Amino acid sequence: MIGIMSRLPAHPLAGQSVGYARVSSVSQNLDGQTDALAAAGCAKVFADTASGKLTERPELALCLGYLRAGDTLVVWRLDRLGRSLRHLVETVNALAERGVAFRSLHEGIDTTTSTGRLIFHIFAALAEFERELIAERSAIGRQAARARGREGGRPAKLSPEQVKLARARYEGKDVSVSEIARAFGVGRGTIYRALEQPAS
Structure with missing residues (x-):
């Protein structure tokens, strides 16, 4: 059943494809995503209407709780699942630890294949690289501020x-x-x- 679920539904035997769809506003339509997920063989689809920046996505939480080892989580596009590259990698890695595979239809990624796993390893490396770059830039900024006699934090409103x-x-x-x-x-x-x- 598509839509908001008040409680976690019973799970049949593991090994099924489970879909997750998301739109960022009520004015957008979920039909394109849910149709694609159904065509990809998803027996059940969870759907949220929420911004990707929001941490509370109730249907995603239900979906992740519903998945069992041997299942495959399927999304129409990568940005439907992750708020950022780092969040996407963390979510998919957490699923992999539980024995749950991942597919993204738009990008053609499927972690049940060796090629799909390789692509995700590349994503994980990019997320780590991005994290290190941000940390390095922050450290350089703090060092430059100290050299000019300024400490970190919000700039003073009054001189x-x-x-x-x-x-x-x-x-x-x-x-x-x-x-x-x-x-x-x-x-x-x-x-x-x-x-x-x-x-x-």
Whole structure:
């Protein structure tokens, strides 16, 4: 049965193809995906209507819980399953550890074949490479910031000169904190935090 399921359905003998489909909004139609999955031999199809960036996809959770060793998870396209390359690789690897294979119809990937497994090993290597690049860039950015006397984190909303001016106006008691905040285009909390800093 296609659509939202209130509970995990009973599983027949292992070895079946199970489909998963997803669209990102209610205005999009699932029929193209579900038809392709049915034509590919999927006895059951789980379907979500949710953004790929959302962590909560109830039908995917049901689908993953339904799968048994010997089954094959089938999707119409890779991006229907994974929010990112890393997430896709992690999901498929977790399935492989449970003895569940994976197929993507659009890309022609099938991990029951040696070619399909090779392609996924390449994806896993690319995901690791991407992760290392991000970590390396972050480390270089932090090192460059330290070399310029800056620490990591969110940039300050007020410069040291603005903090001094805000302190002088506040201690002069001629304007309110709200007026100081409006003058600098920041919130009152920013002004209060600036005033709590030791005077230089």
